[in-house]
Amino acid sequence: MAPVPWWRGASVYQVYVRSFCDGNGDGQGDFAGLTSKLDYIKSLGVDAVWLSPIHPSPNRDWGYDVCDYDGVHPDYGTLKDFAALLDAAHARGLKVLLDEVLAHTSDEHAWFAASRDGDVGKRDWYVWADPQDDGTVPNNWLSVFGGPAWSYQPARRQYYHHKFLRQQPKLNWMKAEAREAALAVLDTWLKRGVDGFRLDVANAFLHDTKLTDNPPIPAAQRGAPEWSAAANMQRHLNDSNREENRAVLDVIRRRVDAFDRRFVFGEFSEEFERSGCYLPPESGLHAGYNFALLLATDAAAIRAHLETLAQFPDHWPCIAFSNHDVIRTATRFGPGSAKAMLALLCALRGTILLYQGEELGLPEVDLRRDQLKDPVGDLYYPLFKGRDGCRTPMPWDAAAPGLGFTSGAPWLPPGSDHAALAVSSQERDPDSALAFTRKWLGARNAHPALRSGTLTLLAGDALAFVREAGSEKIVCVFNLGEDGVRFDLPGPARALELGTGEARLVGSALALGPGSAWFGAL
Numbered sequence: 001m002a003p004v005p006w007w008r009g010a011s012v013y014q015v016y017v018r019s020f021c022d023g024n025g026d027g028q029g030d031f032a033g034l035t036s037k038l039d040y041i042k043s044l045g046v047d048a049v050w051l052s053p054i055h056p057s058p059n060r061d062w063g064y065d066v067c068d069y070d071g072v073h074p075d076y077g078t079l080k081d082f083a084a085l086l087d088a089a090h091a092r093g094l095k096v097l098l099d100e101v102l103a104h105t106s107d108e109h110a111w112f113a114a115s116r117d118g119d120v121g122k123r124d125w126y127v128w129a130d131p132q133d134d135g136t137v138p139n140n141w142l143s144v145f146g147g148p149a150w151s152y153q154p155a156r157r158q159y160y161h162h163k164f165l166r167q168q169p170k171l172n173w174m175k176a177e178a179r180e181a182a183l184a185v186l187d188t189w190l191k192r193g194v195d196g197f198r199l200d201v202a203n204a205f206l207h208d209t210k211l212t213d214n215p216p217i218p219a220a221q222r223g224a225p226e227w228s229a230a231a232n233m234q235r236h237l238n239d240s241n242r243e244e245n246r247a248v249l250d251v252i253r254r255r256v257d258a259f260d261r262r263f264v265f266g267e268f269s270e271e272f273e274r275s276g277c278y279l280p281p282e283s284g285l286h287a288g289y290n291f292a293l294l295l296a297t298d299a300a301a302i303r304a305h306l307e308t309l310a311q312f313p314d315h316w317p318c319i320a321f322s323n324h325d326v327i328r329t330a331t332r333f334g335p336g337s338a339k340a341m342l343a344l345l346c347a348l349r350g351t352i353l354l355y356q357g358e359e360l361g362l363p364e365v366d367l368r369r370d371q372l373k374d375p376v377g378d379l380y381y382p383l384f385k386g387r388d389g390c391r392t393p394m395p396w397d398a399a400a401p402g403l404g405f406t407s408g409a410p411w412l413p414p415g416s417d418h419a420a421l422a423v424s425s426q427e428r429d430p431d432s433a434l435a436f437t438r439k440w441l442g443a444r445n446a447h448p449a450l451r452s453g454t455l456t457l458l459a460g461d462a463l464a465f466v467r468e469a470g471s472e473k474i475v476c477v478f479n480l481g482e483d484g485v486r487f488d489l490p491g492p493a494r495a496l497e498l499g500t501g502e503a504r505l506v507g508s509a510l511a512l513g514p515g516s517a518w519f520g521a522l
Helices: 031-036 038-044 079-091 110-116 176-191 245-257 299-310 338-347 375-380 433-446 448-452
Strands: 011-015 048-051 095-100 150-153 158-161 196-199 263-268 287-290 351-355 454-458 463-469 472-479 485-488 503-506 509-512 516-521
Touching (some): 031 079, 038 079, 038 433, 095 176, 299 454, 338 463, 433 448, 448 463, 448 472, 503 516
Antiparallel strands (some): 150 158, 454 463, 472 516, 485 509
């Protein structure tokens, strides 16, 4: 019988490198700072660390616009510094995963310059199209970050396609040579010893070569999400999310599988089923996640996604409530929700993704417009202030300048209310969110039902499910609302000391207060 892959049920800690720890006082997080905090990460009980993009970048989209896949950003250190970080992590039993952005590059990448300037070998490495007769864009495709998904380049007298910023041209995966160059990036870093990858927008590798318009979402079917951005008013069926994308995911996974004990998972931003998010590991990526839980604000949305996952039992999901792109969990679900949401994260089936500071229960930081670095915040301010509020520096020491993140001027200001939640304060508090996280990650590793078991949803007024592996069955019950609820257990259960908030068991009936969680062995 084949051994269970290390990533099934693993917990992965996401580090947004620029905001984690500054080792040289320049206000930017770096490899040296991260290396100095590996013991802290190990103490959480996680299995792996996922690093936000580490490659050189003009930082138009803060690393998600790569201009050199072979190197590392000078703000973070050198390749030698990265190798030292990798060795130090491995010495502690931590895997290291890189965030690879292969669906597009920076417009400052040498590949794009060659394609723009007429290099015959790379002419079609990007998605180029002629303007319409009146000079307007080739079709109706819209950019996620606002406006047409095309920018004119006079050097070629053509438009190039970009799903995001105009500085992020779409790499043409339909071109065999371009695809192979992208896949070779994975080979390079796997040979350097990394343990796998998180693939950015894994739904966006392919496009319709006929450049067919995207269909509109009828006005009567539009809700707040559709009206929140122009790009949301059309279904992205032709600029990305092609059904053929599934075959590409299989190619990528096989490339990674050529190396022992590696892991590749993907982020899917749209059209989840169509683009391959829910494929099983043997025919897609090893795992995938999408924005259903990242945007959830109540138990109903979480239940709906768990019901969707139940339709794909062979798929192995990644589970994330928080990351570098969305409002922090503690803010989305409200005051007093942090521990219940941490327990829920650790109780769900899949590989869990814990974003830096989530273990501290950090809330979103409200920044002024002049403090914003994110181009999305600049575009939609003040209705949406972008993603900087979840990217502020990690608070290490409540008494230190910059909360211990840096001895210099931090690239983003620390949260004023994060001092009380700093690691230095929570390390001394046995009732802290940090202590609760460590307790729960230890429990997840100790209980096969929680790490690798099945998940069966239960009906009722609370969000509840049973995790089961072998003879072990654990019932997990959550009240994420503002009012108390009553829930009838599916049978006699022995309470496990893993819960939070007010929960009272009378016979087989639970009375749960707001923001509470209860666990029992059936």
